[in-house]
Each structure stands twice: as structure tokens, then as C-alpha cells.
Amino acid sequence: MSNMTDRDFVKNFSLMTAALAALAVVIFIIAQVMGSKTTAISAADNPEEQQTLAQRIKPVGEFSTASAVMNAVVPVASAATDGKATYSTSCAACHGTGAAGAPKLGDKAEWTARIAQGKDVLYKHALGGYQGKKGFMPAKGGNGSLSDDAVKAAVDHMVAASK
Numbered sequence: 001m002s003n004m005t006d007r008d009f010v011k012n013f014s015l016m017t018a019a020l021a022a023l024a025v026v027i028f029i030i031a032q033v034m035g036s037k038t039t040a041i042s043a044a045d046n047p048e049e050q051q052t053l054a055q056r057i058k059p060v061g062e063f064s065t066a067s068a069v070m071n072a073v074v075p076v077a078s079a080a081t082d083g084k085a086t087y088s089t090s091c092a093a094c095h096g097t098g099a100a101g102a103p104k105l106g107d108k109a110e111w112t113a114r115i116a117q118g119k120d121v122l123y124k125h126a127l128g129g130y131q132g133k134k135g136f137m138p139a140k141g142g143n144g145s146l147s148d149d150a151v152k153a154a155v156d157h158m159v160a161a162s163k
């Protein structure tokens with residue numbers, strides 16, 4: 001009998017603890033919402049407080065960390081994007097369709113041996129143009145306004161998509 005009571009007690013006690021914990025969470029959330037509202041309102045009336053608030057909110061280390069990450073990520077991302085964009089505007093006319101004997105983007109059979117020459121050869125052929133067995137690759141795809149880096153990025157894009 002006393003065993004039952006103990007069990008009941010444990011059961012009830014756990015239930016109560018859980019309920020209290022849930023209540024605490026709800027109160028905490030309400031407090032957060034109300035707190036941020038009040039601060040926002042009082043800060044809106046007071047520019048000086050707005051500034052200090054902004055300073056308080058801004059974690060000291062975060063900004064420099066974020067910009068360091070951006071500096072590391074953005075050039076890689078934009079180079080990749082540029083390569084794709086350059087490919088679309090200046091290379092896809094031939095390499096998208098295989099027109100004029102151009103190795104088609106994504107055509108592994110066409111690209112394997114070319115890729116095996118190494119990137120330097122591919123860059124050289126793309127930048128300076130060359131006459132191959134299949135056809136004529138014009139220098140920079142015929143778009144002289146492209147920078148060397150843009151052409152190289154386009155080659156990288158084509159290689160990556162054709163492996």
C-alpha cells in the first residue's frame with residue numbers, strides 16, 4: 001500500500017515539476033517579448049538611448065569575425081558566380097550546344113582528355129585561342145573585353161561541370 005502511495009507521489013511530483021517548468025518557460029518568453037517592446041518604445045523616443053542601445057546590442061567581437069568570414073567567403077563565391085556568368089554570356093553559344101565542334105559542357109567523354117592536359121593548357125587555349133582537330137576556339141571565346149581572370153573562372157566552371 002505504501003509502495004503505491006510513493007509511486008503516486010513520484011508521479012504527481014514529476015507532473016507538477018514539468019508543469020512548473022513549462023510555466024517558467026512561458027513566463028520567460030512573455031518577459032522577453034514585453035521587455036523588448038518596452039525598450040524599443042523608450043529608445044524610439046530618445047535618440048541618445050537608441051545609440052547606447054545599439055552599442056549594447058552590438059557584440060564587440062562579432063563584427064570583425066563576421067567581416068573576416070565574409071572576406072574569406074565572398075571572393076570564392078563571386079569568382080564561382082562570375083565563371084558561370086561569363087560562361088553564359090561568352091562561351092555557352094558554342095559550349096552549350098557543341099556548335100562549331102566545341103566540347104559541350106558536361107560531356108565527360110569530350111572533356112576527360114582535355115582536362116588531363118592540366119588547367120594551364122586549358123587556360124592558355126581559352127585565353128589565346130587555338131585550332132584543334134574539332135574546330136577553332138577563338139581567343140577568349142571571341143570576347144576580347146573579358147579579363148584573363150574572368151576567362152579562367154569560366155574555364156574552371158566548365159571543367160567543374162564536365163568532370
Ligand code: HEC
Pocket residue numbers: 086087090091092093094095099100101102103114117121122123125126130131132133134135136137138140141142151154155
Ligand atoms: C565560337 C565558338 C566558341 C566559343 C564562343 C567559345 N569556344 Fe571554347 N572551344 C571552341 C571549340 C571549337 C573548341 C574545341 C577545339 C578543338 O579542340 O578542336 C573549344 C575548346 C575549348 C576549351 C578546351 C581547350 C583544350 O585544350 O581542349 C576550353 C577550355 C574552352 N574552349 C574554353 C572556352 C571559354 C572559357 C569560352 C568563353 C570565354 C569559350 N571557350 C568560348 C569554340 C568556342
